[in-house]
Amino acid sequence: MSKALQVAALENGTVIDHIPPExxxxxxxxxxxxxxxxxxTIGNNLGSRKMGSKGIIKISDxxxxxxxxxxxxxxxxxxxxxxxxxxxxxxxxxxxxxxxxTGIVKCNNPKCITNNEPMxxxxxxxxxxxxxxxxxxxxxxxxxxxxxxxKGK
Numbered sequence: 001m002s003k004a005l006q007v008a009a010l011e012n013g014t015v016i017d018h019i020p021p022e023x024x025x026x027x028x029x030x031x032x033x034x035x036x037x038x039x040x041t042i043g044n045n046l047g048s049r050k051m052g053s054k055g056i057i058k059i060s061d062x063x064x065x066x067x068x069x070x071x072x073x074x075x076x077x078x079x080x081x082x083x084x085x086x087x088x089x090x091x092x093x094x095x096x097x098x099x100x101x102t103g104i105v106k107c108n109n110p111k112c113i114t115n116n117e118p119m120x121x122x123x124x125x126x127x128x129x130x131x132x133x134x135x136x137x138x139x140x141x142x143x144x145x146x147x148x149x150x151k152g153k
Contacts, residue, residue, distance in 0.1 A: 013038070014064060015082040016057040016072070021045050024055030026075040029149060030104065031068065038062045071104055073097040074131065074147060097128045105133060106148040112138040121150060 019027055024044045033040055039060040048054040063083065072079050073095040083091040103120035114121045114137055123133040123142070131144035 008041075009087055010058050010060060010084045011087055012085050013058065013060040013062050015084060016059075017054070017080045017082060018048070018051060019055035019057065019076050019079055020051070021053050021055050023076045024057070026149065027055070027057065027072050027079070030071045030075065031064070033057070033059065036062065067098060069093070070095055070098045071101070073128075074101070074104065074144075074149075077131070097125050097131065099125055100136075101125065101133065104150055105142070106150050107135045107138065107140065108142055108146055108148065109135065109138045109140040112140065
């Protein structure tokens with residue numbers, strides 16, 4: 001006899017599904033969920049037929065702007081997003097990496113102006129498939145494995 005954990009259905013809000021387990025808390029950080037007062041359910045290492053195991057986040061009464069949600073593609077490019085209204089999935093989306101990222105990623109060049117002056121970083125996404133970014137200020141390239149997320153306030 002197996003036991004299943006029951007989580008209350010979401011009346012209105014957003015479900016972020018198919019998050020690789022090792023990226024779940026990066027997604028939490030990117031979306032700054034720790035600063036929300038909304039009811040949030042986080043599950044990690046849950047069974048998944050497609051992935052083996054996955055993470056999932058349910059956020060009550062929160063609907064993200066497109067650019068906010070697309071940040072997730074930096075660390076979890078295959079995430080699925082479900083928009084819920086009145087207990088029904090009204091929209092399903094896949095995240096996509098935007099062309100420009102502002103204030104999300106730290107430049108790895110210690111001499112870059114963004115590491116020495118109080119200003120936001122700005123990166124062009126020059127390869128969306130392999131996730132390669134280029135700093136608009138010092139032009140250094142950063143690949144997916146080298147990405148350091150900026151500290152949010």
